[in-house]
Amino acid sequence: SGNGPPKGHRYDLVVLANRLPVDQATDPDGQACWRRSPGGLVTALHPIMQSRAGAWIGWHGRPGAAPKPFNHDGIRLHPIELSAEEVDGYYEGQSNATIWPLYHDAVEQPVFDRRWRQAYHSVNHRFAAAAAQLAAPGALVWVHDYHLQLVPGMLRKLRPDLRIGFFLHIPFPPVELFCQLPMRDDIMRGLLGSDLVGFQHPQGTTNFARLAAHLLDAELADGVIKHESGVTAAATFPISIDVAGQQQLATEPPIRARADEIRRELGSPRTLILGVDRLDYTKGIEHRLTAYGELLADGRLDPAQTVMVQVAVPSRQRLDQYQSLRERVETTVSRINGRHAGIGKLCVHYLHQSYDREELAALYLAADVMAVTPLRDGMNLVAKEYVATRTDGTGALVLSEFAGAAAELRQAWMVNPHNLEALKDTLAEAAAADVAEQRRRMEPMRSHLRRYDVNRWAAAFLGQLGDPASPEPS
Numbered sequence: 001s002g003n004g005p006p007k008g009h010r011y012d013l014v015v016l017a018n019r020l021p022v023d024q025a026t027d028p029d030g031q032a033c034w035r036r037s038p039g040g041l042v043t044a045l046h047p048i049m050q051s052r053a054g055a056w057i058g059w060h061g062r063p064g065a066a067p068k069p070f071n072h073d074g075i076r077l078h079p080i081e082l083s084a085e086e087v088d089g090y091y092e093g094q095s096n097a098t099i100w101p102l103y104h105d106a107v108e109q110p111v112f113d114r115r116w117r118q119a120y121h122s123v124n125h126r127f128a129a130a131a132a133q134l135a136a137p138g139a140l141v142w143v144h145d146y147h148l149q150l151v152p153g154m155l156r157k158l159r160p161d162l163r164i165g166f167f168l169h170i171p172f173p174p175v176e177l178f179c180q181l182p183m184r185d186d187i188m189r190g191l192l193g194s195d196l197v198g199f200q201h202p203q204g205t206t207n208f209a210r211l212a213a214h215l216l217d218a219e220l221a222d223g224v225i226k227h228e229s230g231v232t233a234a235a236t237f238p239i240s241i242d243v244a245g246q247q248q249l250a251t252e253p254p255i256r257a258r259a260d261e262i263r264r265e266l267g268s269p270r271t272l273i274l275g276v277d278r279l280d281y282t283k284g285i286e287h288r289l290t291a292y293g294e295l296l297a298d299g300r301l302d303p304a305q306t307v308m309v310q311v312a313v314p315s316r317q318r319l320d321q322y323q324s325l326r327e328r329v330e331t332t333v334s335r336i337n338g339r340h341a342g343i344g345k346l347c348v349h350y351l352h353q354s355y356d357r358e359e360l361a362a363l364y365l366a367a368d369v370m371a372v373t374p375l376r377d378g379m380n381l382v383a384k385e386y387v388a389t390r391t392d393g394t395g396a397l398v399l400s401e402f403a404g405a406a407a408e409l410r411q412a413w414m415v416n417p418h419n420l421e422a423l424k425d426t427l428a429e430a431a432a433a434d435v436a437e438q439r440r441r442m443e444p445m446r447s448h449l450r451r452y453d454v455n456r457w458a459a460a461f462l463g464q465l466g467d468p469a470s471p472e473p474s
C-alpha cells in the first residue's frame with residue numbers, strides 16, 4: 001500500500017472488473033492480508049495496469065464494508081462493497097449459476113432466479129456510479145467480463161462524454177442459447193452502451209452481431225452495429241500473457257532447480273503429465289482423469305513410469321455445482337490411485353490448493369505433457385503459460401478444440417475432449433513424442449506468443465477505443 005492521489009482525483013483510464021487483482025484473505029497467523037486473485041483476467045490485466053496510471057474498480061472478495069481505496073503493486077484500487085445477499089444473488093447466482101454455465105455451451109444446467117437478476121442490476125449500477133465518479137472528462141473506461149454486462153449502458157447514461165469499452169473474457173454463446181436468458185434484452189442493451197465490445201474468438205463477435213440484429217433490429221455493416229441508441233463496434237481481441245515475464249521466470253536458477261526437485265520428489269518418472277485449472281466443470285478435468293485411468297488400465301501407459309499432477313485451484317466453493325464436481329473428481333482420483341498406485345508411489349497427485357507463479361512455473365518446466373482439455377473455455381491462459389515457459393522448445397501441449405487458445409496454438413496436439421478414445425490416443429501420442437517432434441510443434445507456437453503478448457492485446461483494444469497512448473499495432 002501507500003499514499004495515493006488526493007481524494008477527488010479523476011483518472012484518464014478506469015478499469016472495472018468483478019474482482020480486484022488481490023483478494024482480502026487471512027494468513028495462517030490469523031492476520032488480514034491480500035492475496036493474488038485467481039483466474040485469467042487478473043493474470044492479463046495486472047501487468048497492463050502496472051504500467052499505466054489508471055484506477056481499477058472491483059470487489060475485494062468478501063461480503064461487507066469495502067476497504068478505503070489503496071495502492072497495491074503500483075495499481076490504484078477502488079474496492080466496491082457487496083452485502084452477503086448481493087454475493088449470493090449477483091456473484092454466485094446470476095453471474096456464476098446462470099450466465100457462466102449458459103455462456104459455456106450449457107455444459108452444466110443454467111439456473112434462473114428472478115431475485116438474482118435484481119441483485120445483478122443493482123450491483124452493476126453501483127459499479128457504473130463508481131466509474132462515473134472516478135473518470136476524468138473524456139476518459140477511457142474499460143469494463144471487463146460477464147459480471148458487469150449492464151455497466152456500459154448505465155454508464156453511458158451517467159457520463160455520455162466517456163469512451164466506453166467492454167471485453168468479454170469468456171465465450172459469447174450462439175443466438176439460440178443466449179435467448180434462454182430472461183435478461184437477454186437488458187444484457188444486449190447494456191453491452192451496446194459501449195463504443196467497442198471485444199471478444200476472445202471470432203465466433204463470439206459473430207454471435208453478438210447476429211443477436212443485436214435478431215433481438216434489437218440493429219443494422220450490421222463493416223464491423224459496426226447500428227442500433228437504437230448509437231453505434232457500437234464489435235471485434236476480436238484474443239487475450240494473452242506477459243510472455244517476457246513468463247520466459248524470465250523460466251530461466252531463473254531457483255525455479256529451474258525447483259523443477260528438478262519436483263521430478264525427483266515424484267520418483268523421477270519418465271513421463272510427467274500436468275493439469276492446472278480452477279476446479280471448474282468447464283475445464284474437462286474428469287474427462288482427462290478418466291482417459292488417463294483407462295490408459296493405465298489398458299497398459300498403454302506404465303504406472304511405474306508415468307505420473308500425473310493435477311492442480312485444482314479452489315473456486316466458487318459455495319456453489320452446489322462446484323461441490324459436486326469436487327466430489328466426482330476426488331472419487332475418480334481415488335479410484336485411479338486405488339487401482340494402480342503402489343506404496344509411496346501415487347499415479348495421480350491431486351492438489352486442491354493454490355500455488356504462486358514461481359511454483360507453477362516450476363511445474364510447467366517439470367512437465368513433459370501439459371493437458372489442457374476444457375469442454376469450453378474463452379481462451380485458457382494456462383496453455384499459453386506452458387508454451388512461454390518452455391524456452392528450450394521441449395514439452396508437449398495437448399489442447400482442446402473448444403479452448404479459445406486453439407485458434408492460435410495450432411501446432412498443439414489438438415483434441416475433442418468429449419471423444420474419450422481420441423483423448424486417450426492424443427495423450428498417449430503426446431507422451432510418446434520425441435524431442436524433435438516436440439520442438440517442431442513448440443517453436444511456431446513460441447514465436448506466435450512472442451508476437452502476440454498481453455501488451456499487444458491491450459494496445460489493440462485501447463487503440464481501437466481511441467487511446468492516444470496506444471497506437472494500433474500493425
Ligand code: ADP
Pocket residue numbers: 036037038039040041043276278313353354355356360379380381382383385
Ligand atoms: P480461468 O480464467 O478460467 O481461471 P485461465 O487458464 O485463462 O482460466 O487462467 C488461469 C490463470 O490463473 C493462469 O494465469 C494461472 O497461472 C492462474 N493461477 C493458477 N493458479 C493460481 C492461483 N492459485 N492463484 C492465482 N492465480 C492462479
Ligand code: F6P
Pocket residue numbers: 018019038039040041042145169170315316378
Ligand atoms: O474469465 C474467467 C474468470 O471468470 C474471471 O472473470 C474471474 O476473475 C476468474 O475466472 C476467477 O473466478 P472467480 O472470480 O469467480 O473466482
